[in-house]
Amino acid sequence: MARILVVDDEVGIRELLSEILYDEGHTVTLAENAAQAREARQRGRPDLVLLDIWMPDTDGVSLLKEWASQGLLDMPVVMMSGHATVDTAVEATRIGAVDFLEKPITMQKLLKTVASALERTVTPVVANAGTRAQAGAIAGRTLTDVGALAGGSIPVAAAAAEPPEAENKLGSISLDLPLREARDEFERIYFDYHLRRENHSMTRVSERTGLERTHLYRKLKQLGIDSSRRRNQS
Secondary structure: OOEEEEEOOOHHHHHHHHHHHHHOOOEEEEEOOHHHHHHHHHHOOOOEEEEEOOOOOOOHHHHHHHHHHOOOOOOOEEEEEOOOOHHHHHHHHHHOOOEEEEOOOOHHHHHHHHHHHHOOOOOOOOOOHHHHHHHHHHHOOOHHHHOOOOOOOOOOOOOOOOOOHHHOEEOOEEOOOOHHHHHHHHHHHHHHHHHHHOOOOHHHHHHHHOOOHHHHHHHHHHOOOOOHHHHHHO
């Protein structure tokens, strides 16, 4: 589960992304403009930012530059837009964005992009000539290769280091599993623990985990945990 900041001036987009991400177990903070995004970033570092490019006060690329210049770009940022050009996508990548989502955003594409971005380790960057080589490599590809405006993503190479074999487990969970499978396994253990601790009272489990009952039932169903017996005892 991750802390995700969603920045978009369209209330419908914010609510849609929030609902999908919340159902996945993430903690979601919403901002409708750059000013609110700045305040949220100052309160704490999110694990991921979904940042709209076109906003009325300050556009997303300018905010990305601002964070980079202040050394605050130490988390993965995925840009979002329905009207961006390949030049805009390249510029955002040069500054430090790790990916790009084209609107309208499908649930499958959102979850795939979020999972990929959360696996990235981001070192604080400053928008300068040091990132031009990466941008130049992307600019030399075709629009299809970049994929930014065709529902694809901007590929950014990242070296993957293999963890020591002795450290490939967290309890009974194999860390060699794909992120989503490992997270699902953790959540099954997590909810099973709280269900047993609260004697299967959905009301108390809801209060303990911070999930509304509707979202809790949906999460248990998603994880394959039968909630019928628990519902009768609530």
